[in-house]
Every structure is written in structure tokens, then in C-alpha cells.
Amino acid sequence: MATSTVENYLKQILLEQQRVEGSPVPMGKVASALGVVPGTTTTMAKSLADSGLVNYAPRKGVRLTEEGEKLALHVLRRHRLIELFLVEILGLGWSEIHEEAEKLEHVISDKVLEKIDALLGFPTVDPHGDPIPTAKGKIDARSLENLSGCPLGEPLRISRITDQAPEFLRFIENNGLQPGAELKISEQNRVAGTLTFSLSKGKTLTIGASAAKKILVE
Ligand SMILES: [Zn+2]
Missing domain, CATH: 2.30.30.90 (Ferrous iron transport protein A (FeoA))
Incomplete structure (x- = not known):
């Protein structure tokens, strides 16, 4: 089981990868998005590479491996399903759900997540319009x-x-x-x-x- 820090890195790298097709994601970009000091990200990049989750080219950046992408998509799935659940079922405000989902995405079990998915009728997008990856790790990549x-x-x-x-x-x-x-x-x-x-x-x-x-x- 990956730690929440690892999950946050993987998710952020995935989001950056979706923005820039094909090229390595600079760790500085990931660091500023996560609000951490750039120095610690190099250590993290090496450790993610050692775990087989990213390919790391020093001074260029990282790309997720197949294994890393699978994990990242699963975190994104949890995040987006939770957001929809918070709005649709719990009635939370549209602008406050992201912060809540940032915490809950690391602790929810697959069992509860799949129940939420079914309860919501297997939705394809979250309240912000972001596509929800499927349980098999497929995501709608259409560009708008x-x-x-x-x-x-x-x-x-x-x-x-x-x-x-x-x-x-x-x-x-x-x-x-x-x-x-x-x-x-x-x-x-x-x-x-x-x-x-x-x-x-x-x-x-x-x-x-x-x-x-x-x-x-x-
Ligand atoms: Zn969000």
C-alpha cells in the first residue's frame, strides 16, 4: 500500500502528463503544484524510480511507468468519485469538495468506493466535469x-x-x-x-x- 505522499506525487505527475503529451514532467512543476520544497522532490523522484513507479531522467523529469500510472489512475478515481458523492449524497458545496476529497482519497477502501460508484449510478464525470477513471484504469482522454x-x-x-x-x-x-x-x-x-x-x-x-x-x- 502506497503512502499518501507517494499517492499525491503519482496523481500530480499523471495530471501534468495529461497536459504535456509524451515529454518528461519536470519535478519542479510537481513540487510547486504540491506546495513542497523542490529539494525533497529529487529524493522522491529517485525513490519512486526505485519502486518501479516512474522513469526518472535527472534534470529532465519523470514519466509514470505502467505500474505507476495504474496506481495514479486509481487515486484519481477515488478522488473524483468522492467529490461526486460529497455533492450528490452529502450535499456539500461545489467549491469545498476538492479539499475534502484530497484527504479522503487516501483512506477509502475499494469496497466502499465500489459501493459509492454503484450508488451514484456509475458516473463518468465528477462535479467539475473531470472524467472519472474506470475500475480497470481507463480514462476518457478527449480534449476540449x-x-x-x-x-x-x-x-x-x-x-x-x-x-x-x-x-x-x-x-x-x-x-x-x-x-x-x-x-x-x-x-x-x-x-x-x-x-x-x-x-x-x-x-x-x-x-x-x-x-x-x-x-x-x-
Ligand atoms: Zn478535486
């Missing part, structure tokens, strides 16, 4: 467009929010921009870096480019 790259006037549907920071999620929630919301972009100001769009309820909103990049649509 972010809001800043979309054409004006076309009907769009929000399907995923990529930033899980509570303040960003609260902003999304307060403005009704959760997965499922429909919108049309009315104006894109490249100079100011802003994007204006209308939501289905007739509400108009202007956001900056960095926020727009964290909202994925189809």
Missing part, C-alpha cells in the same frame, strides 16, 4: 476547447473547470458557470484580454483571458 479559443456567436456548453482553487470555484458557482451551463460569446477584446458572453438566463458577463482558459467547453 477552452473558452478563449472559441468563435463568437456559437452556442457553447461548459463541460469542465480545470482550476480547483476554492476561490475560483466560488467565482464559477456564483456566476452560474458550472458544467452544463450554456453560453454564447458576444465579444472578444484581444488587446484588453477580456471576453464577454451571455448565459442562457440572459445574464451577460465579462471575464479575463486567464479565467477563460480554465473553462472548457464543447
Whole structure:
């Protein structure tokens, strides 16, 4: 059984790998995402490599081995199913579930997890629109467009929010921009870096480019 620290590293490496196809993930990136000192990550990279969970190239970074990826996908499955459970069954707020799931993902048993999966009707996405890996370790890897790259006037549907920071999620929630919301972009100001769009309820909103990049649509 992997420790929660190992599980956090593997999960973070997997998330970074999904962003950059094929190339090694720099350990510095993993460190800053996990909020740890870069020095300790080198030791961790070596130890993960010794356990056969990653391939480590000094100064370049790491890639998960098949075994490492299997473990990482299982942690991600636990995290995302727990998030959905917290919202759907326990009624927790959409913006507070990520922090809770960060803790629970390391302690839940497979038995309880599979019960939760069945109770929720074998869902494929979590409340943020992130795909839930199957018990066999398969994950939907379709790539979605972010809001800043979309054409004006076309009907769009929000399907995923990529930033899980509570303040960003609260902003999304307060403005009704959760997965499922429909919108049309009315104006894109490249100079100011802003994007204006209308939501289905007739509400108009202007956001900056960095926020727009964290909202994925189809
Ligand atoms: Zn989360």
C-alpha cells in the first residue's frame, strides 16, 4: 500500500502528463503544484524510480511507468468519485469538495468506493466535469476547447473547470458557470484580454483571458 505522499506525487505527475503529451514532467512543476520544497522532490523522484513507479531522467523529469500510472489512475478515481458523492449524497458545496476529497482519497477502501460508484449510478464525470477513471484504469482522454479559443456567436456548453482553487470555484458557482451551463460569446477584446458572453438566463458577463482558459467547453 502506497503512502499518501507517494499517492499525491503519482496523481500530480499523471495530471501534468495529461497536459504535456509524451515529454518528461519536470519535478519542479510537481513540487510547486504540491506546495513542497523542490529539494525533497529529487529524493522522491529517485525513490519512486526505485519502486518501479516512474522513469526518472535527472534534470529532465519523470514519466509514470505502467505500474505507476495504474496506481495514479486509481487515486484519481477515488478522488473524483468522492467529490461526486460529497455533492450528490452529502450535499456539500461545489467549491469545498476538492479539499475534502484530497484527504479522503487516501483512506477509502475499494469496497466502499465500489459501493459509492454503484450508488451514484456509475458516473463518468465528477462535479467539475473531470472524467472519472474506470475500475480497470481507463480514462476518457478527449480534449476540449477552452473558452478563449472559441468563435463568437456559437452556442457553447461548459463541460469542465480545470482550476480547483476554492476561490475560483466560488467565482464559477456564483456566476452560474458550472458544467452544463450554456453560453454564447458576444465579444472578444484581444488587446484588453477580456471576453464577454451571455448565459442562457440572459445574464451577460465579462471575464479575463486567464479565467477563460480554465473553462472548457464543447
Ligand atoms: Zn478535486
